[in-house]
Amino acid sequence: MLMRVRxxxxxxxxxxxxxxxxxxxxxxxxxxxxxxVMALFAPVLAPYPPNTGSVRxxxxxxxxxxxxxxxxxLGTDHVGRDILSRIIYGARVSLWVGVLSVAISMVVGLxxxxxxxYYRGIIDDVLSRFAELLMAFPFLLFAIGVMxxxxxxxxxxxxxxxxxxxVEFFRLVRGETISEKTKEYVEAARAQGQSNxxxxxxxxxxxxxxxxxxxxxxxxxYMIITEASLSFLGIGVQPGVPAWGSMVDDGRDYVRxxxxxxxxxxxxxxxxxxAINLFGEGLRDILDPRLKVD
Amino acid sequence: xLRIHNLTTEFPTRRGAVRAVEEMSLSLQRGQIMGxxxxxxxxxxxxxxxxxxxxxxxxxxxxGSIHFEGRDILSMAPAEVRRIRGADIAMVFxxxxxxxxxxxxxxxxxxxxxxxxxxxxxxxxxxxxxETVLSLMKEVGIPSPESRYWQYPHEFSGGMQQRAxxxxxxxxxxxxxxxxxxxxxxxxxxxxxxxxxxSRINSERGTAILFVxxxxxxxxxxxxxxxxxxxxxxxxxxxxxxxxxxxxxxYTEGLLRSIxxxxxxxxxxxxIPGDVPDLIGLTNRCSFESRCDRRMPECxxxxxxxxDVGGGRHVRCILYE
Amino acid sequence: xxxxDYILRVEGLKKHFVLRRSLLTKILTRERDCTVRAxxxxxxVIRRGETLGxxxxxxxxxxxxxxxxLKLYEPTEGKxxxxxxxxxxxxxxxxxxxxRSAQIIFQNPYASLNPRKTVRxxxxxxxxxxxxxxxxEREEEMVTLLEKVGLKPWHIDSYPHQFSGGQRQRIxxxxxxxxxxxxxxxxxxxxxxxxxxQAQILNLLSDLQQEMSLTYLFIAHDLSVVYHVSDRVAxxxxxxxxxxxxxxxxxxxxxxxxxxxxxxxxxxxxxxxxRKRQILEGVVPSSIxxxxxxxxxxxCPQAFTECRLCAPRSVEVDSGHHVACHLYV
Numbered sequence: 012m013l014m015r016v017r018x019x020x021x022x023x024x025x026x027x028x029x030x031x032x033x034x035x036x037x038x039x040x041x042x043x044x045x046x047x048v049m050a051l052f053a054p055v056l057a058p059y060p061p062n063t064g065s066v067r068x069x070x071x072x073x074x075x076x077x078x079x080x081x082x083x084x085l086g087t088d089h090v091g092r093d094i095l096s097r098i099i100y101g102a103r104v105s106l107w108v109g110v111l112s113v114a115i116s117m118v119v120g121l122x123x124x125x126x127x128x129y130y131r132g133i134i135d136d137v138l139s140r141f142a143e144l145l146m147a148f149p150f151l152l153f154a155i156g157v158m159x160x161x162x163x164x165x166x167x168x169x170x171x172x173x174x175x176x177x178v179e180f181f182r183l184v185r186g187e188t189i190s191e192k193t194k195e196y197v198e199a200a201r202a203q204g205q206s207n208x209x210x211x212x213x214x215x216x217x218x219x220x221x222x223x224x225x226x227x228x229x230x231x232x233y234m235i236i237t238e239a240s241l242s243f244l245g246i247g248v249q250p251g252v253p254a255w256g257s258m259v260d261d262g263r264d265y266v267r268x269x270x271x272x273x274x275x276x277x278x279x280x281x282x283x284x285x286a287i288n289l290f291g292e293g294l295r296d297i298l299d300p301r302l303k304v305d
Numbered sequence: 306x307l308r309i310h311n312l313t314t315e316f317p318t319r320r321g322a323v324r325a326v327e328e329m330s331l332s333l334q335r336g337q338i339m340g341x342x343x344x345x346x347x348x349x350x351x352x353x354x355x356x357x358x359x360x361x362x363x364x365x366x367x368x369g370s371i372h373f374e375g376r377d378i379l380s381m382a383p384a385e386v387r388r389i390r391g392a393d394i395a396m397v398f399x400x401x402x403x404x405x406x407x408x409x410x411x412x413x414x415x416x417x418x419x420x421x422x423x424x425x426x427x428x429x430x431x432x433x434x435x436e437t438v439l440s441l442m443k444e445v446g447i448p449s450p451e452s453r454y455w456q457y458p459h460e461f462s463g464g465m466q467q468r469a470x471x472x473x474x475x476x477x478x479x480x481x482x483x484x485x486x487x488x489x490x491x492x493x494x495x496x497x498x499x500x501x502x503x504s505r506i507n508s509e510r511g512t513a514i515l516f517v518x519x520x521x522x523x524x525x526x527x528x529x530x531x532x533x534x535x536x537x538x539x540x541x542x543x544x545x546x547x548x549x550x551x552x553x554x555x556y557t558e559g560l561l562r563s564i565x566x567x568x569x570x571x572x573x574x575x576x577i578p579g580d581v582p583d584l585i586g587l588t589n590r591c592s593f594e595s596r597c598d599r600r601m602p603e604c605x606x607x608x609x610x611x612x613d614v615g616g617g618r619h620v621r622c623i624l625y626e
Numbered sequence: 627x628x629x630x631d632y633i634l635r636v637e638g639l640k641k642h643f644v645l646r647r648s649l650l651t652k653i654l655t656r657e658r659d660c661t662v663r664a665x666x667x668x669x670x671v672i673r674r675g676e677t678l679g680x681x682x683x684x685x686x687x688x689x690x691x692x693x694x695x696l697k698l699y700e701p702t703e704g705k706x707x708x709x710x711x712x713x714x715x716x717x718x719x720x721x722x723x724x725x726r727s728a729q730i731i732f733q734n735p736y737a738s739l740n741p742r743k744t745v746r747x748x749x750x751x752x753x754x755x756x757x758x759x760x761x762x763e764r765e766e767e768m769v770t771l772l773e774k775v776g777l778k779p780w781h782i783d784s785y786p787h788q789f790s791g792g793q794r795q796r797i798x799x800x801x802x803x804x805x806x807x808x809x810x811x812x813x814x815x816x817x818x819x820x821x822x823x824q825a826q827i828l829n830l831l832s833d834l835q836q837e838m839s840l841t842y843l844f845i846a847h848d849l850s851v852v853y854h855v856s857d858r859v860a861x862x863x864x865x866x867x868x869x870x871x872x873x874x875x876x877x878x879x880x881x882x883x884x885x886x887x888x889x890x891x892x893x894x895x896x897x898x899x900x901r902k903r904q905i906l907e908g909v910v911p912s913s914i915x916x917x918x919x920x921x922x923x924x925x926c927p928q929a930f931t932e933c934r935l936c937a938p939r940s941v942e943v944d945s946g947h948h949v950a951c952h953l954y955v
Contacts, residue, residue: 199801
């Protein structure tokens with residue numbers, strides 16, 4: 012056990028070292044960590060509570076603009092709420108939705124994909140056809156439909172996002188399992204009488220987990236954007252919970268007079284997704300040319 | 306016809322430069338078949354690529370000269386080298402399926418190689434070209450060429466693909482054929498067919514062949530001369546029968562002792578101990594020293610050069626200096 | 627033959643693979659499911675302590691045969707008798723015992739070891755299977771195994787990519803030996819190695835055979851290697867065994883026309899062992915739709931009418947020399 016913990020720790024250290032040598036992955040990781048810290052310590056970091064403000068202070072421009080005040084660094088919105096505070100709190104929604112929906116999709120896709128790819132046969136046919144069916148719908152449209160039926164809410168949102176997104180993982184895992192399965196080390200394991208469960212989890216999975224992790228990272232960004240789109244349309248998380256998408260929506264009518272209300276949360280979104288993608292692409296570069304770690 | 310002198314090709318890596326080929330000297334006469342024998346990674350394929358100046362970056366040729374019919378290929382302009390490639394010197398690769406383009410019909414691929422070098426020599430009609438291709442296909446032993454012409458590479462068996470590749474190589478009547486393990490991917494019976502084809506081409510057309518292989522037995526049957534390579538250098542060179550019957554270099558000797566032979570009584574093989582050395586950080590001393598059973602203290606001290614021991618034989622070993 | 631003479635006996639073994647086409651393909655292209663007859667009726671006996679060489683060209687079904695014998699593939703038809711018992715219905719405990727006594731080593735030293743596992747992980751699996759629970763005992767046994775196959779104890783925490791091809795092959799061998807098997811299928815164990823390393827592995831195989839009284843089924847396409855290691859040789863063509871004989875008898879006096887052609891094609895460094903080359907015409911037919919009668923009749927220089935009509939039975943022409951050819955009936 013201790014041995015195992017030690018090798019995992021060593022591998023993680025090795026990975027971190029490789030990331031540090033890959034500039035774009037490093038930039039992505041740093042920004043990502045900043046966002047996570049921001050979300051975790053929102054009550055400490057945010058200068059104001061997210062949902063209180065006074066109409067008297069509405070539409071204050073950012074601090075560096077004429078008429079702005081250092082008390083509200085990024086200005087205030089139409090009901091006088093501090094935009095910076097709302098962005099900080101909004102990071103919670105975005106990250107939670109992104110991570111949770113991807114995590115669930117990944118687990119579902121991993122299990123079904125491994126079963127499908129390893130056993131093939133009828134199960135594979137049924138699951139693959141079902142997956143193809145889901146692939147035929149545009150993602151956003153599908154999510155809008157599901158949200159319209161379920162109604163807004165955090166868990167409904169997660170459900171709507173996962174319902175289609177597991178397919179990506181399913182297809183990846185299935186394909187990789189099929190190709191790994193024919194390799195001789197799997198046959199060797201069978202010749203030693205290992206059970207199918209042990210072969211899938213102990214032999215095949217460690218060889219495909221890297222591509223799954225890379226896909227997961229990139230999907231988090233996509234999920235966050237979809238969440239923001241849904242929030243923008245007013246069918247995201249509960250109204251009142253600060254989410255970047257709904258913040259952009261809030262400022263939509265005032266873009267000409269108070270551009271910062273929409274732009275600031277939009278920039279926050281942009282930067283986060285950019286960071287995730289940089290990190291994900293970097294991770295792919297690092298992990299893909301298999302096992303360079305010496 | 307072909308004279309390589311002191312060729313060195315280097316690949317820079319993060320851990321230091323790798324001399325894939327070092328101080329390679331070799332000469333080949335018209336109509337001769339020279340075998341280049343060695344284990345994987347000994348630099349035999351890189352030698353072929355160097356001759357055509359096809360060494361992929363970041364690899365580069367550092368020094369030496371390659372004279373083909375009196376002219377140095379290494380100092381030619383790129384356009385001139387292109388004119389030689391395929392026309393005067395053609396190449397046949399190990400894996401025919403990846404060398405043939407899967408989306409074009411085999412006959413058309415052969416015709417294409419005909420067209421590439423015909424630009425200056427007057428126009429020929431499509432029909433004439435097709436006639437030439439068909440006769441080429443017949444010459445390399447592809448049965449019913451008329452229907453085979455229109456097939457795709459995947460419809461050919463491995464042996465037929467290799468024949469098609471040879472037809473492509475022969476299209477411009479090259480004077481020299483570079484063959485990089487052309488039979489390694491094939492079964493023995495098919496290998497025998499291809500070797501027979503190559504020796505027929507050699508005797509009928511007088512095409513010289515530089516034949517790279519890891520299989521000493523194939524080389525000993527098919528070639529007139531052989532050069533044995535180890536870790537980037539030629540260690541022994543000479544007429545094939547003499548080298549096989551009386552190997553001078555300890556490596557050649559070890560190689561011959563480690564291949565299973567069809568003789569009676571069957572006796573235990575005596576392998577060369579150890580593994581092929583890492584090419585990084587090799588000095589100009591003997592690279593076989595660590596595995597050699599006849600090493601002397603002197604081996605690690607000074608560089609050895611290829612010496613002429615008479616009778617056309619050369620060897621790179623301190624024992625013969 | 628008494629049943630303790632042989633360790634494994636195969637009767638009428640067939641392994642067919644069905645290439646399934648999807649429903650849509652069937653409707654659109656009228657292509658049907660087709661059957662690949664990889665192994666098509668093989669009788670074989672492997673005696674205790676011997677090395678039986680199995681040769682044939684690529685696609686003749688020799689690897690499939692090796693794997694079906696070990697029940698890595700479920701046989702389509704036929705019997706496999708291990709120490710006189712039919713293993714067809716073996717499950718659970720019995721199967722575990724069979725797995726322990728019959729092992730396999732593979733051709734490709736790069737694919738046969740899981741790249742994500744250290745040598746320790748790789749060797750623990752069979753040892754745990756065998757019930758070596760105590761970590762200390764396991765460690766000791768691993769070190770012994772490594773030394774036995776010519777590796778060093780400190781190699782134990784290395785990953786496969788840190789080894790050369792020959793060393794990986796040694797690890798694969800250690801993994802098979804860890805089960806303490808009696809019988810090992812060697813599936814082209816040296817064909818991807820350089821000659822100097824190949825000789826090391828061949829010697830290792832024969833040393834350990836003596837030391838641990840192992841029985842080998844040695845599958846290879848390189849006839850010189852097979853000549854060198856085998857006591858008896860079986861020649862396979864298109865899913866069937868065409869000739870079986872003691873090694874020296876087979877190489878001196880091959881009976882089947884296919885064997886003759888095959889042997890004549892072997893390149894050799896020794897002039898005196900070179901034979902007059904018999905170049906076979908044509909290519910190996912597809913095992914999806916094998917020729918009727920004798921599978922070799924399409925390329926056989928001596929084929930006559932009967933060859934096209936019915937498949938020849940195997941007959942003993944000399945002691946231990948079996949040939950399936952109409953010329954000898």
